[in-house]
Amino acid sequence: MADGQDLTRNEAGIDAALARLQQRFGARVETGAAMREQHGHTVTWIAPQPPDAVIFVESEQEVQDIVRICADTRVPIIPFGTGTSLEGQVNAPAGGISLDFSRMNRILAVHPEDMDVVIQPGVTREALNTHLRDTGLFFPVDPGANASLGGMAATRASGTNAVRYGTMKDNVLALRAVLPSGEVVKTGNRARKSSAGYDLARLIVGSEGTLGLITELTLKLQGIPEAISAATCSFASVEDACNAVILTIQMGLPVARIELLDALSVRGVNAYSKLDLPEAPMLLLEFHGSENSVKEQAQAFGDIAEDFGSQNFAFTTKPEDRSRLWQARHDAYWASLALRPGAKGISTDVCVPVSRLADCVTQAQARAEALGLIAPVVGHVGDGNFHCLPLIMMDDAEEVTRAREFVGWLNDLAISMEGTCTGEHGIGQGKKPYLRGELGQPALDMMGAVKRAVDPLDIFNPGKILPDDA
């Protein structure tokens, strides 16, 4: 199984911690099997590893109290947002306490003039945007799932509009986190930029709960655009589609989203949503701006698409038509699963320089076919990030082996193309075997040195990110 699955449990410590936690939190220390299983599940092929207990924390002070007890007793703490991470980040390979942040879901302050918001980490992306609706502002990062913003920060999530608005790394102004010492670190104030010392916010964002437990986030907001246009078009090949993407970005068209579905994904969507789109690689775009500019931008893209042979460019600025044009993208995940009823979709997450994207996607398609795998592709192609989703019958060990071979091969391919094995899902347990090949031993050494300096007892989400032999 994946690296980091076989950590040793500190049974005596866990017993002691549970006793002390029960003293402090009473019945709020939940040890029922269903609750524990729900907090140690994964949506990949990584086996679930439930924690010993779950506590729904309600304040930063409670988090500090738990951390101090777990530090005393050397017991792991695993933070939990909504459980939508994809690489085993919430698993408890050495047992321990899962801290569920869903009740720390208050929006603490909205500053419309400064276009920022201060929130607790359990606020979800959708809850935040619902709350903001009347301010004319929104939070742009959209990973698809209605994840908690604390979890999104912890995994450095992004999604369809990162090409315009960046990832969580770009949208967290500052944060508060409880450290393994029990102290609370504040990484900055609300200034839009700062050169005040080491960038602790960026160090904690993406650290997957291994350095600090995020208890507060100050996030940048964006103005809801005056107008939005959507566009779609099909291409004869993935290469034509990717070349259109490259030219669009080189020309400086401020595209807000630019997504690729490969022919197999489109076939899935046609079957699932009863559409009759051409079963060919398809781009879906969104532009944000003034009424005039979004029209101008969509038309400028239309010219590019035509230059690369697209014959069915369509665009609209009407909200109802936008949804229709983008339906293929919205349905893509479920439509892909429906291509093979009963199968599990194993999401890959490579990201390569956009000049290598067509080659990477095309090779992935060919390799999947050679391995007898059904593996539709959707991609955030403006960033060079795509998800190839092998559909696997998990009870067929031989097929799982082939899928595993495919995933490893694809990760290595992306790395050989100066890319990464993970654009937005994180390392967790699943991608640990690829980190050394991607960054080299000195980077692992530096990460390990930081980890040991901040968490010398290795109680914060042990067994994640760093390979066991790092």
Added chain:
Amino acid sequence: MADGQDLTRNEAGIDAALARLQQRFGARVETGAAMREQHGHTVTWIAPQPPDAVIFVESEQEVQDIVRICADTRVPIIPFGTGTSLEGQVNAPAGGISLDFSRMNRILAVHPEDMDVVIQPGVTREALNTHLRDTGLFFPVDPGANASLGGMAATRASGTNAVRYGTMKDNVLALRAVLPSGEVVKTGNRARKSSAGYDLARLIVGSEGTLGLITELTLKLQGIPEAISAATCSFASVEDACNAVILTIQMGLPVARIELLDALSVRGVNAYSKLDLPEAPMLLLEFHGSENSVKEQAQAFGDIAEDFGSQNFAFTTKPEDRSRLWQARHDAYWASLALRPGAKGISTDVCVPVSRLADCVTQAQARAEALGLIAPVVGHVGDGNFHCLPLIMMDDAEEVTRAREFVGWLNDLAISMEGTCTGEHGIGQGKKPYLRGELGQPALDMMGAVKRAVDPLDIFNPGKILPDDA
């Protein structure tokens, strides 16, 4: 004097290091007084502290060799780019070896399709943009000085167009750096985004040479905009000007630069450049986009300016007129110095949430006046960052004391307004006394833990960033 000026020199180690370095590098170990003084100068009131020797490094391997010798002998290494840092970053408070990176100035690869470039750290901003001219691409970060890109990364620099393109933190895709161990860390590949472990690039960017010596940078590039418009206008008060800025950004106008000169700065510019601008707070803007959009944006801003009482809004899309409109901003620094011949300008660098900006600037002006200081203001107001520049006769000890009081007061004021003492200049030696007040002890503890983990011998730029009692 500033914190960190009184570190102990390791005389025996320095002698041993010099002997070994001379063996390896011969006459390239430069120990002449003029060369040493040039590398230990500062442009502030911090006293110069020259290193014991200067080596113009020519390769990553040479940097590694020097680091290993200095680690063996426990001797400080201070990286030097162009010497334009403003907080004593290049000073050698415990002596040691200054590594001048100006000969590591090769552009290693330009990838137009991926809109990135791989360079050595000694390449300057202007040299890079000259090299890129024919590609239709440019590197946007512009701190004013023609600094080296390695230095800009090390101090997390930004400048006038950060409001649109971000700071160095946002524009470094990946880097290579020599660590105190002598090993070379690579922080990532050329993918536009990655969730692969701790964000070591962001940890090293802004660490001012205290964690790693940058030997290679992969930078994001932008397309040269099809069209640029410039606009200027005056306001009755700083508050009106700031309110116009707030509304501009809230409306989502994609302003590329938005700069403020206060009335005193404008008076300086009028005298220096023989202009007759109204001696009132003035905004200067630049928009980047298509021909239509930059016109539309400038006009939309014109409407906002009028709403806040401006009566002299002017804009243009012609390059020759743009330079004329922006002349006041280009001349502001030298014009400010000319307000008081013989004086030194002591640049402050606070950054506050934009809602607090008018209050912060107005209080700074009043306080300077009450202290009898001449202190013009220029600001990157889209980010809430401004430089108030007390003009000080450095041989007047009493005046220096008043200026020192002013700077400390202003840093504390910005921090009390949820801002930072440094938006873009860094901490160096000069701002060390303010870091604890801004971030709190746990942040200093975490930075100190990281520093000790990566540089246990404290040989990389000692006496910078962290207070001596941290």
